[in-house]
Amino acid sequence: DYFSNGDQAGIQLEKWINxxxxxxxxxxxxxxxxxxxxxxxxxxxxxxxxxxxxxxKLVLEQARVIKSPEELKCMxxxxxxxxxxxxxxxxxLKAGMTEDELWSILHKTNIEHGGEWIxxxxxxxxxxxxxxxxESSNKIIQSGEIVSFDTDxxxxxxxxxxxxxxxxxxxxxxxxxxRQLYRMAVEEVEHNMALLKPGLGLHAFRDLCKPMDxxxxxxxxxxxxxxxxxxxxxxxxxxxxxTQVYDGTFEAGMxxxxxxxxxxxxxxxxxxxxxxxxxxxxxxxLLS
Numbered sequence: 001d002y003f004s005n006g007d008q009a010g011i012q013l014e015k016w017i018n019x020x021x022x023x024x025x026x027x028x029x030x031x032x033x034x035x036x037x038x039x040x041x042x043x044x045x046x047x048x049x050x051x052x053x054x055x056x057k058l059v060l061e062q063a064r065v066i067k068s069p070e071e072l073k074c075m076x077x078x079x080x081x082x083x084x085x086x087x088x089x090x091x092x093l094k095a096g097m098t099e100d101e102l103w104s105i106l107h108k109t110n111i112e113h114g115g116e117w118i119x120x121x122x123x124x125x126x127x128x129x130x131x132x133x134x135e136s137s138n139k140i141i142q143s144g145e146i147v148s149f150d151t152d153x154x155x156x157x158x159x160x161x162x163x164x165x166x167x168x169x170x171x172x173x174x175x176x177x178x179r180q181l182y183r184m185a186v187e188e189v190e191h192n193m194a195l196l197k198p199g200l201g202l203h204a205f206r207d208l209c210k211p212m213d214x215x216x217x218x219x220x221x222x223x224x225x226x227x228x229x230x231x232x233x234x235x236x237x238x239x240x241x242x243t244q245v246y247d248g249t250f251e252a253g254m255x256x257x258x259x260x261x262x263x264x265x266x267x268x269x270x271x272x273x274x275x276x277x278x279x280x281x282x283x284x285x286l287l288s
Contacts, residue, residue, distance in 0.1 A: 001039070010041075013041060013042060013045055014045070016042070017042075017045045017046060017049055020033070020046065020049070020051065021049050021051070024051060031050055031051050031052055032051075032052045032053075032054055033046065033051050033052070033053055033054070034053075034054050034055070034056035034059060035053055035054075035055075035056055036055070036056040036057050036060055038053070061233060061234040062234070064227075064229050064230075064233050064234070065227065065233070065234060065235075065251065065253075065254055066251060066252075066253035066254060067229065067253055067254070067255055067278075071159065071229070072255075072278065074156070074157040074158070074159040075159040075160070075161075075229075075255065075276075075287065076287060077155065077156050077157060077159070078115065078153065078154070078155025078156055078157070078159040078160065078161040079155070079161045079163070079276060079287050079288055081109065081110060081113040081114075081115055081153075081155045081156060081161070082106070082110070082151050082153050082155060082161035082163055082288075083161075083163075083288070084109055084113070085105060085106040085108075085109030085110060085151075085153075086106070086151070086163065086165055088105050088106075088109055089102055089105050089106060089149075089167070090167055092105060093141070093147065093167060093169055094141075094169070095141060095142055095143040095169055095170075095171075096140060096141070097140070097141055098137070098138045098139060098140055098141065099123055099124065099125055099128075099136040099137050099138070099139050099141060099147070100136050100137065100138055102123065102136075102141065102147065103121060103123045103136040103149070106118065106149075106151060106153065110153055110155060113155070113156060114156045115153065115154065115155040115156050116154040116155065116156075116158060117154050118151070118152055118153050118154065119152035119153075119154065119231070120135070120150075120152050121135045121136045122134070122135060122136075122149060122150040122152065123135070123136040123147065123148070123149035123150075124136065124137075124147070124148060124149075125139060125141045125142075125145045125146070125147045125148075125169070126139070126141070126142060126145035126146070126268070126269075127268050127269075129146060129147075129148045129166075129263065129268075129269055129270040129271070129272075130219065130263035130264075130267055130268060130269055130270030131219045131263060131265075131270065132148075132219065132221065132261045132263060132270055132272060136149075141169050142169070143169060143170060143171055143172040144168075144169065144170075144172030144173075144174075144175070145168075145169050146166055146167065146168050146169070146174070146178055146182075146269055146271065147166070147167050147168075147169060148164070148165070148166040148270060148271060148272040149164065149165060149166075149272070150162070150163075150164040150272060150274065151163045151164070154230070154231070158230050159229070159230055160228050160229065160230055160231055160232070161276070161288070162228050162232070162257045162274065162276055163274055163275070163276060163288045164259070164272045164273050164274030165272075165273065166182060166185070166271045166272055166273060175269075177267075177269065178269055178271075181262045181263070181269055181270070181271040182262075182271050184213065184262045184271075185260040185261070185262045185271045185272070185273045186260075186273065187210065188209075188210045188212065188260040188262070188273075189258050189259075189260045189273050189274070189275055191209070191210035192205075192209050192210055192224060192225065192258050192260075193258050193275060193277055193284060193286070195208050195209065196250060196256070196258075196277060196279055196283065196284050197250065197279070197282075197283050197284075198249075198250060198251050198252045198279060198280075198281060199249060199250070199251075200249065200250045201247055201248070201249055201250075202235055202237050202244070202246070202247050202248045202249070202250070203244065203247045205224075205225070205237055205250070206224065206237055206238070206239075206240050206244060207240070209224055209239075209240070212239065213262070213264075215264040215265070216261070216262050216263065216264055217239070217241060218265050219261065219263045219264065219265055219270065220239055220261060221259045221260070221261040221272070222238070223236045223237055223238050223239070223259060224237045224238065224239055224258070224259060225237045225256050225257065225258050225259060226256065226257055226259070227254060227255065227256050227257075228255050228256065228257050228276060229255065232257075234248075235248050235256075250279055251279065252279055252280055252281045253278075253279065254278075254279045255276065255277065255278050255279070255287070256276075256277055256279065257274050257275065257276050257277070258274065258275050258277060259273075259274050260272070260273045260274070261273075274288075275287075275288050276288040
C-alpha cells in the first residue's frame with residue numbers, strides 16, 4: 001500500500017508474496033486463494049507466483065446469511081440504542097433547529113451507549129425529503145415540515161441498526177398529503193413484511209409485493225428489501241420494474257430490512273420508512 005510504504009511498496013509486496021508462497025507450499029491443497037478485498041498489483045503478483053485468486057465474497061456473504069443467537073443479541077442491543085436515539089430525536093425536534101442539530105442526537109446517543117459509528121448522514125426535512133438520499137445540512141427545520149431519516153447505525157458490538165422513520169415538526173398540523181404519503185409507506189412495509197417466511201423465493205417475494213403507485217416509481221428507493229448484519233448484506237431484492245439478476249430463498253435466521261419510500265416527482269414531500277426483521281420458522285419477529 002502506497003500510504004504505508006511509499007516508493008518502497010513494490011519491495012514490501014514482493015516480501016508479502018514470498019510469505020504467501022511459503023504458506024501455500026506448507027498448507028494449501030491447491031493453488032487457489034479466496035480474498036474479499038485486495039488491490040490490483042497484489043492480484044497480479046500472486047497470479048505470477050502461480051496462485052489463483054478467487055473472490056471470497058460469495059463464501060463470506062453466504063456464511064453471514066444465518067445469524068447465530070449471539071449475533072442476534074448484539075443486533076438487538078444495537079437496535080435498542082438506536083431506538084433510544086430516535087425517541088430523543090422525536091422529543092427534541094422543534095421548529096428552528098437545523099437538520100444537523102437533530103441528526104447529532106443519534107450520534108451522541110450511540111457513543112454514550114458504547115456504539116461505534118454511523119455509516120452516512122441521510123436526514124432531510126421539508127422540500128429536501130424529495131427526492132430521497134439527501135444528507136443532513138444546516139437547513140433550519142420549519143413548523144409543518146416532515147423530517148425523514150435512515151439511521152445506518154453501527155451500534156454496540158459492531159452490529160447494524162438500519163431503521164428509517166419520518167416524523168412531523170409541529171406545532172402546525174400535518175397536511176392531508178403528508179398523512180396520505182405516510183399511510184401508503186406504512187401499508188407497503190406492512191404488506192411486504194407479512195409475506196416473509198422460510199422457503200419463499202426472492203423472485204416470488206417480488207411478484208407478491210405491494211404494487212407501488214406509478215407516480216412514485218421514478219423516485220423509488222433502490223430496493224424493496226436487503227439483508228443486514230454488521231452492515232448491509234446479501235440478499236437484495238429490487239422493485240419489479242428493475243432488473244433482479246439473481247434469485248434465492250429466504251431462510252429462518254436471516255435478518256432483513258424492508259424498505260419504502262413514497263415521494264412523487266415534482267412534489268414537495270417524501271416519506272421514508274424501514275423495518276428490521278428476523279425471519280423465523282413461523283414467519284417473522286419485528287426487531288425495530
